[in-house]
Every structure is written in C-alpha cells, then in structure tokens.
Amino acid sequence: MNNKKLYPDSSVEISGIMATQYEKLLNILTLGTYSIFISHVIKKMKIRPDDKIIDFGAGNGYNACKMRKYLSDEGEITGLDIGEDMIKTFRKKCAGYKNVRIVKRRIDIPLPEEYTGKFDRAFISFVLHGLPHDSRLKVIENASKALKEGGNFFILDYNEFKIEEIPFYKRKVFEFIECPYAFGYIKHDWKKILSENGFGNFEEHFYFLNMVRLLRATKIK
C-alpha cells in the first residue's frame, strides 16, 4: 500500500486505524455526539429523493451512508477520495447500495468532463482546512463545475475565527490537533471567496461552541 502523502503537512490525508475507525475517534473527541451532529448536518442539506450528490474527500463512507437514507433508487452519491484505507472502508460500509459509489480521484485537480453540470448537491466535510490554499480554490472550481445551476455546495469545516481571540482551552485543542494549513483556513472570508467563484444565497449553521460551521452556498452562475 502506498501511503505517501500528497501534501506532507496535511492532517486530512488519513490512513491506517485512523481511517477505518475515523468516526469512532471523532465520537470520542466530541464526547459521544458525533453521530447526532452529522445527522443534524445532513438534515440541513434538505436532500431530495432523486438528488445526485458529489462528496469531495468522502472518507470512509460514514456520511454517505447517512445521506443515502434520504435517496430513492433514482438518487446517487459519488464520493471522491485518494486514501486507500478510506476507500476500502467506504466500499465495505456502502456495499449493497447500488446508487453509492466511491472513485479514487484527487479533488484538487480538474475533474473530467463527465462530472460537469451533473450534480444537485456537493458536500465537503473536514477536508478544505487541511489543504494548501491554492488547492482549496481548485476544489471550489471543481464543485462549481460539477454542480447544476441552482445546485448547492455544503462546506462542513471550521468556522472563521482569530486564534488569539478564542478561549485558552479551545485554542489548545485546535493547536494540538491541527496542521499548519488549518491556521490559514480559519482566517479567510469564505463567503467572499465563494461569491468570487459564482456562489451566493448563503446559509450558515454553527456547532461545537461556534468552532464548526456548515456553510451552504448556491451556484448562481
């Protein structure tokens, strides 16, 4: 197995037990609330039965399994990921669901034409903060290209904040778990960046004492 990282400083390229047990580890970190949290987020996506959904950096299939419950046989989920262990676990978790698939593909380089204008919803959960900034912009371009006009892009990730202004205990946790890219991520104005990339009509929901945000952005052009 080749576990060489694309971006050595990134904390979102996950392998081994961290990949297979990802949601269990997060459940411990969130004091047992992870499942309820993700269910709440997915409810906010207002998935319709025939939606085509693309999940950027889909991980081990935990979120896809929860999203799938809202779909009919007409709906589809396409997960993209590069992590071998994540992909293997995704295939196990989602085995038996014909309309859920995972493709081994980088999300930070242009997607092939077959993805263009195909999706109603795009989701990215806890990936953007761990990428270099130029790569994040490439992901946003990909999401815009993959979505139909009027389609919705959902970014679940850290909220924007100034690290020096948050309480000491939150700062310590963030500094302990996060990679250098995350310190840049929280400083950006993501609604401005998304507006510059043809998105608008934003909606936000905040979790974990405002440290985490679900941001919905609609493709308007």
Ligand SMILES: C[S@@+](CC[C@H](N)C(=O)[O-])C[C@H]1O[C@@H](n2cnc3c(N)ncnc32)[C@H](O)[C@@H]1O
């Ligand atoms: C922190 S995990 C989150 C997984 C999932 N989205 C979730 O919330 O459970 C980040 C995921 O992004 C994937 N990833 C990181 N960089 C990527 C890239 N450049 N292209 C595709 N996937 C990537 C990793 O393999 C990993 O599965």
